[in-house]
Amino acid sequence: MDTTDAVAPTLDIIVRPARDVDAESLGRVHAKCWHETYDHLISTAALERVSPLRLAELWTHWTKQGDEYHQHVALVDGEIVGFVGSGPARDEDAPRERELYYLYLLSAFHGTGIGQQLFDAACGDRQGYLWVADDNPRAHAFYKRNGLKRDGAQQVQPFLGEELLEVRLVR
Structure with a gap:
């Protein structure tokens, strides 16, 4: 078969608000994302404690937080x-009223557009800021x-018993 004619499989992607019934799955995905994201910044011993x-x-x-919080999951x-x-x-010196607290995606799904869908769900085109390693x-x-x-702006944050240098990004 000529691979130039092959069609990449499409993913069945849903982005929706996070629910309390998602907690167990979110815990697993959150832990795995931290391993994938911070393995070069935090010691193996610290990550093993996650x-x-x-x-x-x-x-x-x-x-269960209020309506002013926007939390979504990608499935x-x-x-x-x-x-x-x-x-x-x-932050006391916040440059904007809204903050992006976190955005994590399993590395197997990087480059698929899912990260953008998550970002859009939480932030849209509104002004905001975030801290990132x-x-x-x-x-x-x-x-x-x-x-x-x-x-x-930059800060050193405690993270899993170690320290992580973060910088602030603003829109």
């Missing part, structure tokens, strides 16, 4: 593969395509 069960417990709480063939959350700014070139490229730029 508990999908503990993250699921946190998600049970997070999915492929009915399985959660990523998630996003935004809400009111948390300084050493995360893939994320920086993604956010740059979405109109976010460094504003010069």
Whole structure:
């Protein structure tokens, strides 16, 4: 068969608001995403302490927050593969009223457009800001395509008992 005629399989993608019944799946996906995202920034020992069960417990709480929080999940063939959350700014010197708290997608789904769908669900074309690991070139490229730029602010955040240098991006 001539592979030039082959059609790439289409993914059955759904992006919808996160629900409390998603907590267990979100805990597993969250833990895996942290391993995939931070393995070059945080020690293996620290990442091994990540508990999908503990993250699921946190998600049970997070999915019950008020309407000012926008939390969505991306499902492929009915399985959660990523998630996003935004809400009111948390910083005293916040450059915008809204903050993107997190956007994680399993690495197997990078480059599929799912990350963009998640971003759009949480942020749309509104102004906002986020903190991102300084050493995360893939994320920086993604956010740059979405109109976010460094504003010069940076912080060292405790993360899993270690420290992570983050920079602020603003749109």
